[in-house]
Amino acid sequence: MTGVFFETGSLFSGPEPDPAGDAGHPDPPARVGFFTDTSVCIGCKACEVACKEWNAIPEDGLTLTGMSYDNTQGLGASTWRHVAFIEQSAPRQVPAESAAPDGRTHLPLAEEDPQRPAGDVRWLMSSDVCKHCTHAACLDVCPTGSLFRTEYGTVVVQEDICNGCGYCVPACPYGVIEQRKDDGRAFKCTMCYDRLGAGQEPACAKACPTDSIQFGPLDELRERAALRVDQLQEASVPEARLYGHDPEDGVGGDGAFFLLLDEPEVYGLPPDPVVTTRDLPAMWKHAGAAALSVAAGAVASFVLPALLRRKGRR
Amino acid sequence: MSGTTTGIQGKGHKGRRGKGEELMVPRAEFDSYYGRPVIKAPSWKDRDIAGYFFTGGLAGAGSVLAAGAQLTGRPTMAKALKISSLAAISLSTAALINDLGRPARFAHMLRVCKPTSPMSVGSWLLAGYGPMAGAAAASAVTGWLPRAGAAATGAAAVLGPAVTTYTAVLAADTAVPAWHGAHRELPYLFAASATAAASGMALVVSPTRETGPARCAAVLAAAADKAATAAAERRLGMVAETYRSGKAGKLMRCAQALTVAGAATAGLLGGRSRPAAVAGGLALLTGSALTRFGVFHAGMASAEDPKYTVQPQRERRRERAAETESRGRSHTHPHS
Numbered sequence: 001m002t003g004v005f006f007e008t009g010s011l012f013s014g015p016e017p018d019p020a021g022d023a024g025h026p027d028p029p030a031r032v033g034f035f036t037d038t039s040v041c042i043g044c045k046a047c048e049v050a051c052k053e054w055n056a057i058p059e060d061g062l063t064l065t066g067m068s069y070d071n072t073q074g075l076g077a078s079t080w081r082h083v084a085f086i087e088q089s090a091p092r093q094v095p096a097e098s099a100a101p102d103g104r105t106h107l108p109l110a111e112e113d114p115q116r117p118a119g120d121v122r123w124l125m126s127s128d129v130c131k132h133c134t135h136a137a138c139l140d141v142c143p144t145g146s147l148f149r150t151e152y153g154t155v156v157v158q159e160d161i162c163n164g165c166g167y168c169v170p171a172c173p174y175g176v177i178e179q180r181k182d183d184g185r186a187f188k189c190t191m192c193y194d195r196l197g198a199g200q201e202p203a204c205a206k207a208c209p210t211d212s213i214q215f216g217p218l219d220e221l222r223e224r225a226a227l228r229v230d231q232l233q234e235a236s237v238p239e240a241r242l243y244g245h246d247p248e249d250g251v252g253g254d255g256a257f258f259l260l261l262d263e264p265e266v267y268g269l270p271p272d273p274v275v276t277t278r279d280l281p282a283m284w285k286h287a288g289a290a291a292l293s294v295a296a297g298a299v300a301s302f303v304l305p306a307l308l309r310r311k312g313r314r
Numbered sequence: 315m316s317g318t319t320t321g322i323q324g325k326g327h328k329g330r331r332g333k334g335e336e337l338m339v340p341r342a343e344f345d346s347y348y349g350r351p352v353i354k355a356p357s358w359k360d361r362d363i364a365g366y367f368f369t370g371g372l373a374g375a376g377s378v379l380a381a382g383a384q385l386t387g388r389p390t391m392a393k394a395l396k397i398s399s400l401a402a403i404s405l406s407t408a409a410l411i412n413d414l415g416r417p418a419r420f421a422h423m424l425r426v427c428k429p430t431s432p433m434s435v436g437s438w439l440l441a442g443y444g445p446m447a448g449a450a451a452a453s454a455v456t457g458w459l460p461r462a463g464a465a466a467t468g469a470a471a472v473l474g475p476a477v478t479t480y481t482a483v484l485a486a487d488t489a490v491p492a493w494h495g496a497h498r499e500l501p502y503l504f505a506a507s508a509t510a511a512a513s514g515m516a517l518v519v520s521p522t523r524e525t526g527p528a529r530c531a532a533v534l535a536a537a538a539d540k541a542a543t544a545a546a547e548r549r550l551g552m553v554a555e556t557y558r559s560g561k562a563g564k565l566m567r568c569a570q571a572l573t574v575a576g577a578a579t580a581g582l583l584g585g586r587s588r589p590a591a592v593a594g595g596l597a598l599l600t601g602s603a604l605t606r607f608g609v610f611h612a613g614m615a616s617a618e619d620p621k622y623t624v625q626p627q628r629e630r631r632r633e634r635a636a637e638t639e640s641r642g643r644s645h646t647h648p649h650s
Contacts, residue, residue: 012430067348074350084347141487143434144419145426163422164415166357167433170488170617175353184415265624268347272627272634276487276494277430283483283497284429290482290501291475294375297509297538301531302382309526 013278015247016134023149031153032196034205034213034256035221036127037228038267039240041212043125047081048072050207054192055080058180074268075128077180080189081204084267086124126267127213129204130155130176130189131244132255135275138168138177138188146186153218154191154255162186173251173273191255218255225259237261243269250274344628346620353489355617362413364610366406367481368603371508372515373402374477377447379512381471382527383520384464391528393454394519395512396467399474400451403444410440432484443477446470478508485613491623492556492616493609499546500609506538507602510573514598517580517591525591529584532598536577539605540570553622556612565608572601 011022020028051057060078065071070085136155139147146161147168157177164184168177177188192202200206205215214221225242232240239261244254250273264271346352356363380395411420423437446469453463482504486497493500509531516528543566547554557566576597583590616622 065348070348074347076354086347137489140428140430141433143426143428143431143437144422145428146422161422161425162416163419165423165433166413166415167431167484167488169354170356170490170613173353173489175351175489178354179357179415186415263345265345265352265620265628266347268350268352268620270352270623270627272631273489276489279494279497280430280432280483280487283432283486283501286498287476287479287483287501290479290505293502293538294378294475294478294505294509295471297505297531297534298375298378298382298527301379301513301527301534302386304530305526306386 011135011252012140012280013135013250013275014252016252017247019134019149019252020151020153025149025151028151028153030217030219031255032191032216033132033153033218033221033254034129034191034202034215035225035259036129036256037212037214037225037259038124038126039228039232039237039259039261040210041083041125041127042210043069043083043085043123044209045072045083046207046209047127047204047213048079048083050203051081051189054195054203055190057187075130075174075176075178075188077178077183077187080129080187082128084124084126084128086126086262086266088122088124088262088266089120124261124267126258126260127204127208128267128269129256130191131174131251131257132189132191133275134247134252134255135277136251137171137173137276138186140275140277140280141167141171143167150193150196152191152193152196154193154196156190156193157186157188159185159187171276173270173275221257225257228259232259250278344621344624346624350620351618352620352623353617355614356488356490357415358413358610360607360610360614362409364607365603366409366413367485367504367606367610368507368511369402369406369409370481371478371504371602371606372511372599373399373406373447374443374474375505375508375512376402376515377443377450377467377470377474379516379528379531380450381467383516383524384467386527388520388524388527391516391520391524392467395516396447396451396454396470398515398519399447399470403440403447403477407440407444432480432487436480436484439473439476439480443470443473446473475505479505485609488613489623490613490617491553491626492550492612495550495553495626496546499542499549503539503542503546503605503609506535506542507573507605509535510539510577510598511602513580514576514595514602517584517595517598522585522588522591525580525584528595529580529591532577532584532594533581536573536598539573543570552625553616556616556619556622557608560611560615562608562610562612562615565604565611569601569604569608572597572604576601 057078065073068085068087072079072082075082132154139155144161144163146158150156162185166179168186177186179186195202201215205213222245225245229240229242241260243260243264244257247253376395376399380392383392411417414420427438428434446466449466450463450470453459479501482500485493486500513528513531517525547557556562576594579590580594584594
């Protein structure tokens with residue numbers, strides 16, 4: 001994308017069928033993405049490890065949080081996949097014929113505790129990642145053009161361009177991208193741009209043992225996700241819902257979307273994210289009006305005292 | 315996808331268990347992932363970025379007043395404001411470069427021109443404004459090239475207002491609730507605060523007979539500052555808490571008090587007493603700086619607490635669902 005002096009987008013928000021094409025890629029391949037089905041995530045963190053290994057991400061702290069089995073805590077400059085562990089007390093009724101996939105048997109729980117009603121505690125696990133938004137605020141606000149849209153419709157940082165201004169960090173509605181402290185530049189998931197170019201799937205999806213992380217053309221993933229949600233709801237999991245799949249949402253739909261078993265905020269995800277640049281035309285308009293008011297105020301300040309003095313003299 | 319939720323809102327169940335101690339702390343009325351923030355707060359340092367908001371405003375509005383002073387025959391005020399604008403914009407540029415993660419790569423800012431990035435727009439604005447402010451000041455100090463100096467003064471006065479207000483867009487064009495939520499009001503607050511600072515500077519550096527316009531501008535700016543702050547807080551709803559409590563609350567209260575007191579002192583006594591004018595001017599300058607630091611820290615507080623991200627978004631989603639439902643109902647029963 002170097003050499004593009006004026007980068008403008010006609011669409012700030014809303015459905016956008018061809019982000020790569022609109023970013024200037026002639027005849028781009030199909031847009032790819034992740035569908036993370038958290039209902040089959042077992043919290044093994046193979047995705048976290050595979051991501052770190054493949055992308056050679058530095059170690060970023062070996063602390064015990066004490067809050068749960070999650071000691072990674074969240075996405076950041078050196079954590080591009082993050083497995084959330086949610087331990088919650090939930091009044092969950094496990095149906096007799098539960099949602100065991102075909103061919104697998106359900107084992108009974110070890111010991112029924114009379115003090116604890118069945119299903120009192122449940123664990124939710126979810127592997128979080130950069131959403132590769134259709135309307136990506138990080139990319140929109142980047143002043144250097146370091147962040148760019150790839151031919152696959154993903155969003156990637158060019159590390160030789162990033163000057164560490166940090167503007168993308170608060171712009172992201174999901175709190176994904178971050179500056180590395182000792183380096184200053186911003187880093188995030190590239191959806192393994194190098195592997196995509198070689199016809200490989202991203203490392204996290206490759207490593208996932210339960211297919212909780214699925215990679216593929218976005219259209220195909222959306223269809224698959226819709227089927228899976230129906231399947232779960234028929235199997236008495238009414239709380240199953242998709243998150244980030246809708247091209248009509250505040251970011252025009254995510255390139256990485258999720259099947260969740262609770263409200264998004266429980267997983268640390270924003271309930272109704274909106275790309276900040278949706279309101280940018282209004283902001284520029286008000287800034288222009290405010291700039292005019294500075295000039296008008298100054299003119300008034302020079303004219304009013306003169307008028308008053310003349311009146312006083314009369 | 316039904317709306318049924320069996321999340322950790324199941325507080326009642328646990329609480330009603332007869333025996334044993336209450337293990338859970340009472341739940342807040344919103345959910346979060348162990349209280350961790352949803353968005354990431356900027357890594358910007360307040361001295362650099364809030365300081366830049368202040369010095370940029372002082373410089374930009376100062377250039378406007380300097381042009382007015384030159385046009386109306388107030389040479390001391392014009393010259394002093396040109397010097398203060400150059401000093402302020404130099405300081406702010408240094409602060410901006412210092413805040414980069416890779417300061418050596420600051421020139422990458424001018425690699426592209428992106429209207430979708432307020433920081434890119436600002437970089438180009440500074441690249442245009444800075445030399446103009448510099449030329450205006452240089453000509454005023456040395457007396458050389460008075461015509462070119464006048465042209466530079468005019469150009470700086472044209473670009474100055476944009477320099478004062480684009481910083482509001484810079485802050486508002488983020489996911490930070492206290493900034494984005496006030497994206498309509500922040501430019502006016504920044505405009506008012508910049509004018510207050512510049513008129514304060516004019517009061518400090520100019521002889522009494524030249525400060526009439528500065529006193530008038532100070533009063534106008536203080537009134538506009540108060541109105542814009544009130545409007546922003548009204549718009550923000552529960553997020554306005556971040557402007558009223560904690561560090562930001564303290565800063566905003568001091569800022570308002572100093573701005574009002576400074577404008578009142580300047581307006582009522584500044585025309586007769588030089589010490590009063592200087593005191594009023596200093597109060598206005600400090601008030602403006604504190605306003606920017608207050609806005610900065612309100613934003614940080616709103617980014618660090620997930621409730622300011624989650625609650626307004628949940629509210630928005632609920633309203634939208636209710637709207638869709640009522641529309642759906644009127645479609646199915648068009649006559650009811």
